Amino acid sequence: MKTIPPNEQSRTRMSPLGYPSNLLAPGTTYEQVNETIGSIVLKNRQPAPWWIGFVVAFGLLMIFFFAISWLLLRGVGVWGINIPVAWGFAIVNFVWWIGIGHAGTFISAILLLLFQHWRTAINRFAEAMTLFAVACAGLFPLLHLGRPWVFYWLLPYPDTMGVWPQFRSPLVWDVFAVSTYLLVSIMFWFLGLLPDLATVRDRAKKNWQKKFYGVLALGWRNSAAHWQRHQIAYLLLAGLATPLVLSVHSVVSLDFAVAQLPGWHSTIFPPYFVAGAIYSGFAMVLNIVIPVRKIYHLEALITERYLNNMANVMFATGLMVGYGYFIEAFMSWYSGDIFEEYMMMNRAFGPYGWIFWGLMLCNVIVPQALWSARIRRNPLTLFIVAFFINVGMWVERFVIVITSLHRDFVPSSWGMFFPTIWDWATLFGSVGLFLTLLFLFVRFFPMISISEERELVAEPAKANAP
């Protein structure tokens, strides 16, 4: 059976509002879906872009290991952090990565509960992205500890020192929020993957593939009783993940907001952080999905409607983030507090002012291009806008962490922060870790939910609802 030819999908249908409306190319069969997604995993040969991307990602991963080794040998002094800027790149990267993770849960859980069928072709992908982004995120606070090998002191256990974590501290809440998030993301991802592992097991021709996927599929046999429990457990996990995803970035924002520091001490932080997280997460999904769709010829499954809808959500959350920037500036003036006022002036016109204006360019000005339907629907322009947003969201966290810390109340305690080569090596190295895991995922696991795609085939009315 042949895969679906890419030109099939160009016959895009339009909804009354002028949006592309089909989630599946017309006339798709079960076998086409199985073959299109399954063959990527079962075929041995990967396309050249996969190899090029994997080599680059793996190289960056080696840089990451090198940077971590150096850090463990020499301590956190190899980074540019100092007093007053004690939270440098490590915390910037942590917040950036954990924010990226949020789109995965948003797509897979919140859109599932809202019966948005346009999540089907992208949810697996987005969940995997969440997992890897949270794994990257989790490393940074641990590395920032200075003595990462005693990380378990963060956990409550009856130790011989007779001390307990201080549960009134947001930093301890963070430990629980992030580790719960990681565990729930793994379970949600694996539960969704289980039926597809069985499909791949049953289609496998080579012995190692039969064994590998056979073990992972745990003996799943598609029985009605299995599906019933699976579906209710999946739905409940989605329901649990929904408040969880909102809580995680809220807790992260409380790490800042509970402190007294001007620029951090603000009640808008939790909603503004959550909007920013979904914003950057959708940007990352687009930055990954657009090339993958092209390389593996998945245009028939990841239709234009997906790209358009993702662009819409990204744009809406982007406007919320822009509102957050405005309110921060407004409140610093309206509060009448000289430290707040100075913080804002320093942020925009101080030594790091050019970074602030770069942030405005990336996160507020460039995304205005998304008002145009032509830009939203063209994969290339959408990719470029999403890339700006990803950079912009990293810069936003830099502005929040560093420009707030470097000048607080007393001018005698002011200072500057300059990243070292090891700061950059850990940042780009973590990108390498993320991409390496993602490339391996695309190679070894079905990157689109095959069983959910089959549901769309069985009920075309769902797939083509405007």
Place this chain on the structure above:
Amino acid sequence: MNDEVLYGLAAEFETHEQLVRAAEESYAHGFRKMDGYAPFPVDGLAEALGKKNHIPLLVLLGGILGGSSAYFMEWFANVVSYPINIGGRPLHSWPAFIPITFELTVLGAALTAFFGSLVLNGLPHPYHPMFNLPEFERASQDRFFLCIEARDPQFDAIKTREFLQTLVPIQVSEVAR
């Protein structure tokens, strides 16, 4: 094939509508020990087969257990075992204990949903008689099966086969144990 080695009789269908109709008719005919197999969750199939589901209750209990033990842990650690006076605030400062209580409620419920669904489904379960059926590979791809098991009190190798034939399947096959 004699009854000792026979697991059941499996009818194969082309569409999920046919499978649901077959399941309803078999249930009406009095069969209980049976299962349907489909490559995606078919609405109403489990109900037609009379399958019950206890996951939601278990998940609720898991969540309550997770949340209450989290709150107890925080209270015990910060009030009883290791009290520290921070700025004169009360030791039992309950609002600060809520975030972790919430997180562990979610964790307890999620662990129960995940492991509960696997355990109740009997997974991991590497060997199952249904895998003896050569066509069964397609249950995870594009075919729909209904298997009436030999342990059903109404089961009779000949009469049950005749009954399954009335449901107009593609074919009816014996499944070895």
